[in-house]
Structure formats: C-alpha cells, structure tokens
Amino acid sequence: MNSVNGYSTASFMRLRQEGRTEEVVRRLIEVIDLGLLSSGEQLPSETELALQFGVATVTLREALAVLRQRGFIETRRGRNGGSFICATAPTSEQQLQLRLLELSALELRDLGDEHVAIAGTAARLAAQRATSEHHQRLLSYISALTEASNRLERRRADARFHIEIAVSAQSLRLTHSEMQLQAEIGELLWLDADGFPDARAVAEEHRGIAEAIINGDANLAGILAEAHVTRAIKRLIGLHLQLLAQQEEVDR
Amino acid sequence: MQSSLEIPVCVERLQGVFSGVFANLLALSQQVDLLWQRCAGEARRPTSRDLSQLRELIDQQLLQRNSPAYGAGVLVEPGELGDREMYLEWSRLAGAERTLPLMLNFNQRSDSFYNYLNMPWYSGPRETGNTAVEGPYVDLYGSDMYVLTFTLPIRFADRCIGVAGADVPLPNVERALLSSLLRLPCNALLVSAQGRVIATNTADYSAGELVVKLRQSRQWQAHALEDGLQGWQLLCEDRSRLQSAA
Numbered sequence: 034m035n036s037v038n039g040y041s042t043a044s045f046m047r048l049r050q051e052g053r054t055e056e057v058v059r060r061l062i063e064v065i066d067l068g069l070l071s072s073g074e075q076l077p078s079e080t081e082l083a084l085q086f087g088v089a090t091v092t093l094r095e096a097l098a099v100l101r102q103r104g105f106i107e108t109r110r111g112r113n114g115g116s117f118i119c120a121t122a123p124t125s126e127q128q129l130q131l132r133l134l135e136l137s138a139l140e141l142r143d144l145g146d147e148h149v150a151i152a153g154t155a156a157r158l159a160a161q162r163a164t165s166e167h168h169q170r171l172l173s174y175i176s177a178l179t180e181a182s183n184r185l186e187r188r189r190a191d192a193r194f195h196i197e198i199a200v201s202a203q204s205l206r207l208t209h210s211e212m213q214l215q216a217e218i219g220e221l222l223w224l225d226a227d228g229f230p231d232a233r234a235v236a237e238e239h240r241g242i243a244e245a246i247i248n249g250d251a252n253l254a255g256i257l258a259e260a261h262v263t264r265a266i267k268r269l270i271g272l273h274l275q276l277l278a279q280q281e282e283v284d285r
Numbered sequence: 286m287q288s289s290l291e292i293p294v295c296v297e298r299l300q301g302v303f304s305g306v307f308a309n310l311l312a313l314s315q316q317v318d319l320l321w322q323r324c325a326g327e328a329r330r331p332t333s334r335d336l337s338q339l340r341e342l343i344d345q346q347l348l349q350r351n352s353p354a355y356g357a358g359v360l361v362e363p364g365e366l367g368d369r370e371m372y373l374e375w376s377r378l379a380g381a382e383r384t385l386p387l388m389l390n391f392n393q394r395s396d397s398f399y400n401y402l403n404m405p406w407y408s409g410p411r412e413t414g415n416t417a418v419e420g421p422y423v424d425l426y427g428s429d430m431y432v433l434t435f436t437l438p439i440r441f442a443d444r445c446i447g448v449a450g451a452d453v454p455l456p457n458v459e460r461a462l463l464s465s466l467l468r469l470p471c472n473a474l475l476v477s478a479q480g481r482v483i484a485t486n487t488a489d490y491s492a493g494e495l496v497v498k499l500r501q502s503r504q505w506q507a508h509a510l511e512d513g514l515q516g517w518q519l520l521c522e523d524r525s526r527l528q529s530a531a
Contacts, residue, residue: 069426077388084379162495164479166405200423203481203493205431208423 057086057096063104063216065118067196068189072120073141106266111240123185129224131270134276141273144218145266151210152195156242156258160251167201168240171243178236187232192219194239198258201246222265226272290468294506296519298465300512302458303435306354306451307416307513310437316342317359321441330367336374340373343376344384346451353457355428358386359439360401361447362411373401377428377452400424402517410438411445415506416513421455421483421493430454431493433483435513455492459484471521476500478516496520 064070076082076097083093097116100106106116159167174197178190192215199208223229230238238261245254290298316339324331335381336359343357358375366372401407409417419434434449462484466473471485480497482490490496499505499520510517 075388077385081379081385084383084385087380162481162493164481164495196425200425203421203423203431205423206430208425 044202050095053088053092054095054099057093057281058090058099059213060086061096061100061218062105063212065121066216066219067192067212070118072118074118076116076118078115109177123183124220126225129221130272130276131224133221133224133273136273138270138273141270144214145263145270146265146281147210148218148262149213151207151214151256151260152198153259155195155199155202155207156246157251157255158204158207158245159198160249160254162203163201163246167197168243168247170197171201171239171246173261175236175239175243178232178239181232184220187235188220188223191222191235191239194243198242198246218269221269224269224272226268229268288468289470290465292469292519292521295465295469295473296510298508299462299519300514302353302461302465303453303514304512305352306435306453307437309352309354309357310416310435310449310451313342313345313357313359313378314437315338317439317447317449318441321446325442328396330365332366332368333372333374334368336361336372339374340376340386343374345382347376347378348382353453353461353503354451355430355432355454355457357449358387359447359449360407362445363402365446371401375450404435405436406450407448410436410448410462413513414438414440414445417516418477418514420477421481424452428452428454431456433458437513455483459492469521471524473522474499474505474520475510476518476520483517 056236070076078092079090083090086093088096097106097108102106102117104119105121107119108114108116163171171194174190174194178187178194181190183185195215196208196211199211202208217229238257242254242261244259245257286332288528320331320335320338324335331333339359339504346352346357347354356375358373360373360375361369361371363370373387375387377387405418406417406419409415409419415438417436419436421431421433424430424432424434430452431454433453433454433455434450436448437447439447462475463486466475466484466486471484472489474485474487474490474496475483476496476499477483480495480500482492482494482496484492500507500518504523505520506523508519508521510519
C-alpha cells in the first residue's frame with residue numbers, strides 16, 4: 034500500500050481560505066470594478082446589504098471597512114449619510130506592474146487554464162443559444178471598446194464583452210466565473226507594455242468571436258475564444274518574466 | 286403509476302402554473318388605475334410618493350405562500366409622474382418574510398443608468414398592448430438568477446402609463462412544470478416564443494437550449510399555450526413519424 038489515500042483525503046479536505054467577509058468584499062469589488070455600480074452612487078443600507086448577501090450585519094460591516102480602507106467606498110455621516118462609491122482612481126502603470134510581478138508564473142498559468150475553460154465553453158454554448166438581442170449587445174461592447182478613451186473604459190468594454198458571452202450561454206455559473214476572472218486579471222490585460230495589442234487589435238479578435246457566435250459556429254467560436262484568452266495569458270507571463278529578470282538584475 | 290395526461294389537460298395545467306402571476310399583475314395595474322383616477326379627481330399629477338402606496342400590495346403578493354415571484358412592481362412611463370421622469374416601485378424578496386425595495390440608477394449620464402424603456406419586457410407590452418413574457422435569461426443586474434419576466438401594460442384614459450411586472454426565477458416553477466410534463470406519454474418540451482426550452486421531460490434536451498428547428502419538424506407536434514403565454518408551445522414528439530422522418 035502506498036500513501037496515496039491518506040494524502041489525497043487530506044488535500045481534498047482542505048477548505049478554501051476565503052471567508053464570508055472576503056466573499057462579500059470580492060462580490061462588491063466585482064460589481065464596482067465592472068461599472069455595474071458607478072461612482073457617486075449610494076450603496077443600500079447596511080441592513081439591506083446584509084440581507085441581500087445573506088450575511089450577518091457584523092460581517093457586512095467588516096466587508097465595508099475593507100472596501101473603505103481600499104478606497105472603493107467612502108462613508109458620510111449625518112442625515113444624508115451612507116456609503117458611496119468612490120470614483121475609481123486609475124491604477125497607475127507601476128501599480129499594475131507590481132501586481133503582475135507579485136503573481137507567480139504558475140498562478141498566471143493556472144488562471145489562464147481556468148479562463149480558457151470558461152471562455153471557450155461559454156463561446157461554444159453562446160453560438161448555440163444566443164439570440165439576436167445577445168448578438169446586438171456583443172457588437173455594442175465591441176464598438177464601446179474601439180471608442181474607449183482610457184484604460185478603465187477599455188477594460189470595462191473588454192470585460193463586458195466576455196461576460197455577455199457567458200450570459201448568452203444561458204449559464205449563471207459560467208457568468209459568475211467569468212465575472213470573477215475579469216475582476217481578477219481583467220485590468221492586467223490592459224497594461225501598456227511592449228507587444229501588448231491596442232484596443233483596435235483586441236476589438237478585431239472580439240469581432241471574430243462574435244461573428245462565429247452569430248453564425249452559430251460553435252466550434253469556431255470556442256477555438257477563437259480559447260486562442261484569444263491563451264494569447265492574453267501568454268503575454269502576461271512573458272511580461273511577468275521580463276519584470277522578474279529586471280528585478281534580479283537590480284538585486285544582483 | 287399515475288395515469289397519463291391528455292395533451293389539452295397538460296397545456297391547461299402548464300398555463301395554470303402562471304395564472305397566479307398574471308392575476309397579481311392585474312391586481313397591481315388596477316390599483317395603479319385607481320391611483321391615477323384619484324389624482325385626476327384632485328386635478329394633479331401623481332408623484333413617486335403616491336406610487337409608494339403600492340408597496341403594501343406588492344409585499345403581500347411576494348410574501349404569499351406558493352408565489353413563485355422573486356420580485357414585482359410597477360414601472361412608469363416618462364412624463365406621468367409630477368416629480369420624476371423615470372421611476373419604478375419595485376420590491377424583491379430578502380429571505381422568507383421580508384422584502385426590499387429596489388433602488389436603481391436613473392441618472393441618464395451615469396454608466397449604470399437603468400433605461401428600462403429599451404428593455405423588451407417594457408417596450409413590448411407598451412407597443413402591443415398585450416402581456417409579454419421575456420426569457421428565460423441570466424439576470425445579471427437585478428436578481429442574479431435565471432428568470433422569466435412577466436409584464437402587463439397599464440392603461441389609463443387611452444394611454445399607456447406604465448407596466449406592471451414580475452420576475453419569476455425558473456427554478457421556482459420547474460417542479461410544477463415537470464409534474465405535468467412527466468405525466469405525458471411522450472417526450473415533451475415547453476418552449477418560449479423565441480424557441481427556447483423552458484422545461485422538458487427528457488434528458489435529451491435542456492432548459493435554455495434553442496430548439497427553433499424542432500418547431501418545423503414533422504416529428505414534433507406543436508400545441509399553442511394561451512392565457513398571456515402567447516407564442517409559447519408545448520412540443521410533443523410523435524414517435525410514429527420517427528421512421529418516416531429517418
């Protein structure tokens with residue numbers, strides 16, 4: 034007998050670290066990040082939000098405190114008080130590079146693997162299940178991307194396109210997964226680095242995927258979406274290694 | 286084993302699953318009509334405050350036992366309210382015994398401006414004067430569920446003053462639909478006007494799938510649904526046509 038049994042039981046029984054508070058924080062950041070709630074808007078009251086998330090008020094307060102500390106919301110006291118969404122401060126190129134550097138190449142590869150699975154499957158199903166309203170929305174996010182004037186807008190149009198594919202696929206789970214992935218890596222994809230495509234080039238790739246979906250070509254849509262995601266992750270890993278090499282140089 | 290259902294009986298039962306939803310919408314629209322009448326009598330335009338009187342009825346409907354709706358309310362046509370251009374009085378469930386009013390962003394310059402005028406479940410009934418059912422669809426901005434949206438136009442003095450609506454998550458009605466579909470002697474699909482499967486008694490198809498082609502196939506016989514469910518069909522497989530089709 035080998036130790037396979039003992040080992041696998043132990044590792045499968047380890048829980049994900051994310052607690053209730055972190056989950057609420059993550060969901061709210063996704064929603065703010067993707068522009069579903071925009072700056073200046075007031076969040077519902079603590080009691081309402083707690084009910085909505087199905088968490089205790091204490092947990093919700095903890096989550097709001099984290100968001101406040103990270104600059105996503107501000108809380109005003111008084112009669113017209115409450116929590117308000119702050120204008121998303123544009124993340125500096127340097128901050129983004131630092132975030133990319135902190136991720137490991139392995140983590141990036143694993144994120145990429147998951148995104149390929151989600152985006153590919155969503156695109157295949159969308160080609161079978163989308164109707165003309167979805168097609169119109171997909172095309173509108175492509176125009177939004179070509180017309181975007183800054184990184185935040187480009188990044189949002191990009192994310193919304195991918196999320197809309199999952200919505201067209203009629204799958205709540207794929208939609209949630211895509212939203213989470215976009216919140217995790219979406220911003221990094223718009224780093225302004227050598228070899229990174231401009232909005233027009235990305236929009237062209239989106240157009241290819243959208244056309245395959247509109248033509249009902251599930252295989253082509255899947256393959257194009259997978260290739261699109263794979264290329265993006267490969268660029269990120271490339272840049273990560275490049276930044277790492279520069280850092281090694283400095284350290285030496 | 287239970288005896289099998291005749292197709293017309295099954296159609297009637299499927300319609301019955303949603304009859305309560307339509308009855309509630311009608312009650313809501315009648316109360317709005319009363320409200321508009323009263324304000325007309327007082328020679329003034331209704332305000333968002335008047336509209337908030339609907340909250341009691343909406344809550345009562347949502348909290349009704351066996352009600353499949355997750356959210357319900359009324360959306361008004363621009364220019365109808367004295368104090369607001371676009372407005373809705375809408376609540377949704379928050380746990381088994383509570384509801385929460387839905388707040389949306391009606392600031393037209395904002396990214397997240399919620400323009401319901403362009404939503405098919407609003408524009409549809411406004412233009413046709415008939416009830417509309419939208420979906421099922423992934424509702425990303427409202428309920429975060431896979432839902433059907435039912436709407437009914439509200440008319441007052443020969444004009445459309447808004448729409449009464451309800452969101453019904455598909456999982457909330459699946460059991461009721463299946464209990465009728467499973468008693469049919471054949472493979473059967475309940476299909477929306479768009480040709481999307483709402484529920485089916487066979488694992489060969491699944492909810493959310495588009496089956497537009499089946500509607501033209503001789504192997505599948507279509508039976509129309511009524512009572513507000515215009516365009517919906519019950520597709521029953523006719524196995525005797527299997528050979529001739531092959």
